[in-house]
Amino acid sequence: MRCIGIDWGSSSRxxxxxxxxxxxxxxxHDQAGVLHxxxxxxxxxxxxxxxxxxxxxxxxxxxxxxxxxxxVWLSGMIGxxxxxxxxxxxxxxxxxxxxxxxxxxxxxxxxxxxCAEPPRLRLLPGLSQLPQAGLADVMRxxxxxxxxxxxxxxxxxxxxxxxxxFILPGTHSKWAHLRGDQGQAQVLNFQTxxxxxxxxxxxxxxxxxxxxxxxxxxxxHPLAQQGFDEGVDWAQSPEHGLLASLFRVRAEALLxxxxxxxxxxxxxxxxxxxxxxxxxxIGSELGQLLxxxxxxxxxxxxVGEARLCAWYARAAERLGLALxxxxxxxxxxxxxxxxxxxxx
Amino acid sequence: MRCIGIDWGSSSRxxxxxxxxxxxxxxxHDQAGVLHxxxxxxxxxxxxxxxxxxxxxxxxxxxxxxxxxxxVWLSGMIGxxxxxxxxxxxxxxxxxxxxxxxxxxxxxxxxxxxCAEPPRLRLLPGLSQLPQAGLADVMRxxxxxxxxxxxxxxxxxxxxxxxxxFILPGTHSKWAHLRGDQGQAQVLNFQTxxxxxxxxxxxxxxxxxxxxxxxxxxxxHPLAQQGFDEGVDWAQSPEHGLLASLFRVRAEALLxxxxxxxxxxxxxxxxxxxxxxxxxxIGSELGQLLxxxxxxxxxxxxVGEARLCAWYARAAERLGLALxxxxxxxxxxxxxxxxxxxxx
Numbered sequence: 165m166r167c168i169g170i171d172w173g174s175s176s177r178x179x180x181x182x183x184x185x186x187x188x189x190x191x192x193h194d195q196a197g198v199l200h201x202x203x204x205x206x207x208x209x210x211x212x213x214x215x216x217x218x219x220x221x222x223x224x225x226x227x228x229x230x231x232x233x234x235x236v237w238l239s240g241m242i243g244x245x246x247x248x249x250x251x252x253x254x255x256x257x258x259x260x261x262x263x264x265x266x267x268x269x270x271x272x273x274x275x276x277x278x279c280a281e282p283p284r285l286r287l288l289p290g291l292s293q294l295p296q297a298g299l300a301d302v303m304r305x306x307x308x309x310x311x312x313x314x315x316x317x318x319x320x321x322x323x324x325x326x327x328x329x330f331i332l333p334g335t336h337s338k339w340a341h342l343r344g345d346q347g348q349a350q351v352l353n354f355q356t357x358x359x360x361x362x363x364x365x366x367x368x369x370x371x372x373x374x375x376x377x378x379x380x381x382x383x384x385h386p387l388a389q390q391g392f393d394e395g396v397d398w399a400q401s402p403e404h405g406l407l408a409s410l411f412r413v414r415a416e417a418l419l420x421x422x423x424x425x426x427x428x429x430x431x432x433x434x435x436x437x438x439x440x441x442x443x444x445x446i447g448s449e450l451g452q453l454l455x456x457x458x459x460x461x462x463x464x465x466x467v468g469e470a471r472l473c474a475w476y477a478r479a480a481e482r483l484g485l486a487l488x489x490x491x492x493x494x495x496x497x498x499x500x501x502x503x504x505x506x507x508x
Numbered sequence: 509m510r511c512i513g514i515d516w517g518s519s520s521r522x523x524x525x526x527x528x529x530x531x532x533x534x535x536x537h538d539q540a541g542v543l544h545x546x547x548x549x550x551x552x553x554x555x556x557x558x559x560x561x562x563x564x565x566x567x568x569x570x571x572x573x574x575x576x577x578x579x580v581w582l583s584g585m586i587g588x589x590x591x592x593x594x595x596x597x598x599x600x601x602x603x604x605x606x607x608x609x610x611x612x613x614x615x616x617x618x619x620x621x622x623c624a625e626p627p628r629l630r631l632l633p634g635l636s637q638l639p640q641a642g643l644a645d646v647m648r649x650x651x652x653x654x655x656x657x658x659x660x661x662x663x664x665x666x667x668x669x670x671x672x673x674f675i676l677p678g679t680h681s682k683w684a685h686l687r688g689d690q691g692q693a694q695v696l697n698f699q700t701x702x703x704x705x706x707x708x709x710x711x712x713x714x715x716x717x718x719x720x721x722x723x724x725x726x727x728x729h730p731l732a733q734q735g736f737d738e739g740v741d742w743a744q745s746p747e748h749g750l751l752a753s754l755f756r757v758r759a760e761a762l763l764x765x766x767x768x769x770x771x772x773x774x775x776x777x778x779x780x781x782x783x784x785x786x787x788x789x790i791g792s793e794l795g796q797l798l799x800x801x802x803x804x805x806x807x808x809x810x811v812g813e814a815r816l817c818a819w820y821a822r823a824a825e826r827l828g829l830a831l832x833x834x835x836x837x838x839x840x841x842x843x844x845x846x847x848x849x850x851x852x
Contacts, residue, residue: 253763292763299748300759336715336755356759357751358715365709371680371702404643405796406750407701407789411680415644415700419597419636445751452749 240305253292312499395443516586584649597636656843739787
């Protein structure tokens with residue numbers, strides 16, 4: 165085994181093991197995110213009683229250590245002040261090959277309990293955008309995805325340009341403008357949208373929560389597609405901002421109750437409302453591209469969970485934009501190969 | 509005692525008792541709102557075990573009944589499907605003198621336990637805006653405030669016009685375009701903004717919740733004023749929508765931690781972040797006025813809690829708009845006088 169990469173985020177973590185040739189040997193995933201307790205209970209709940217992340221990591225991939233990996237790479241919220249240790253934010257513009265060099269070495273005593281020669285444990289830095297370089301912004305974890313996504317895209321044969329906008333949908337959706345610079349990807353600037361977090365908050369509680377079943381999957385249901393498209397369209401009205409359009413999801417559901425719709429059921433209304441909210445939020449995010457002409461002209465690439473990216477692609481198409489989806493797993497593997505100096 | 513008016517909303521209720529001349533005799537307020545349990549626990553929690561609103565009402569104002577009021581007027585979410593009984597929505601455009609005539613008579617057996625001749629219990633309808641008349645929208649409770657606010661404004665001697673935009677800030681902020689028609693106020697159209705609900709959700713949880721002390725009052729602190737103004741300005745950037753600006757509140761707080769600011773404390777950073785979030789949301793709401801020229805030209809009146817209205821007035825001033833504040837208590841009393849056919 166050459167190395168292990170762990171994308172340790174707020175709500176979950178995912179581990180990959182690579183062999184000497186950079187091929188995937190094994191993969192693991194669980195819900196032990198850095199903010200797991202904090203998100204599900206009182207805020208800041210983990211501050212008082214710090215978790216033993218070293219022991220948690222050994223519990224997660226301890227058996228892999230016996231196969232002699234040289235490095236374990238950590239990325240994501242594990243490097244925040246709520247995580248294991250706070251890693252620096254590197255300010256953009258930044259060449260992404262700096263990430264590995266700027267990683268912090270962490271002490272990991274628990275590893276010596278399971279193997280004689282523990283791997284080097286490297287905590288990757290995040291990125292920041294200081295106010296003088298654009299809107300203040302930060303990311304943790306996505307920088308590693310970007311490093312790999314760029315390489316994966318360049319190696320795919322589908323990259324007709326040496327510049328692109330990478331969109332990483334999720335709780336905090338990130339847009340990053342990347343440009344090739346002597347074979348290396350440089351992050352010129354980035355911006356964060358609270359799209360996923362708002363969907364979660366609004367679909368689970370408050371005025372919309374009672375109308376939306378947030379556990380209902382958005383399947384390829386015609387009603388979901390129709391509701392999503394309506395939401396995307398609602399988001400494009402300059403006259404009505406997001407604050408008003410959000411309430412429209414409620415008003416439309418109240419004024420068109422199931423009994424008044426032939427064949428309409430409560431489940432269908434909930435599905436429709438969830439789809440409208442989703443379309444409204446994603447449409448609001450992507451609609452900003454129409455107001456940022458410099459970005460709109462770039463190739464657009466989405467890196468994230470396939471189903472979510474498919475919805476993003478649907479919204480983009482409705483806005484006259486072409487969005488290509490990349491596999492986030494392939495991106496992470498490509499990032500690990502880059503960090504290890506292996507070819508693709 | 510002539511009548512009792514009860515503004516029974518989602519999170520609280522307020523009762524007023526008027527004498528034969530329409531003067532205030534007594535007033536009461538508590539937190540037993542219609543969604544009280546639902547908001548503080550699992551959603552829809554009240555659906556299974558319906559509350560006995562009749563008994564709750566007797567407990568609230570039973571002692572007043574011995575003074576022989578003829579009518580008890582109920583307005584607000586008590587008339588929703590989660591309340592006592594669902595009252596209809598009257599579609600706009602609507603003359604507000606229709607409200608009393610269209611009220612539902614409720615049966616109130618519990619009242620006969622405390623007085624021989626119980627008052628008539630009248631549940632006021634809400635308003636709806638059907639899709640053919642604008643964006644679908646609904647209100648419950650605000651229509652009664654509007655009826656009174658219009659009369660209070662007209663009687664104040666400060667009404668230079670026979671038309672105005674009334675803004676009712678709160679969990680779901682309402683804008684209503686009213687016009688005088690043969691001495692009666694007519695609601696032409698209205699729109700709802702989820703301003704207050706988003707502030708509550710975002711300041712208590714998620715990425716911003718840990719940075720904001722939502723219990724911190726927004727006092728006349730210079731840092732709060734400065735942060736609020738920044739938020740209002742952030743909301744006016746067409747290039748950066750609300751979803752991106754929300755995350756900016758977090759990024760600015762992370763990139764300018766207390767230790768790097770001379771004299772800055774954690775409390776100050778939290779106050780600043782809360783003020784920025786508030787300015788961003790209120791600025792986003794009021795900024796829509798700049799995109800609705802027909803409304804922008806009207807006299808602007810805010811009816812709501814004094815401190816909240818003061819922040820709205822500050823945001824309006826920053827946007828070059830003049831916003832006059834009206835007392836919501838005076839508005840409700842004027843509404844009761846109108847419903848009872850009493851002069852001001």
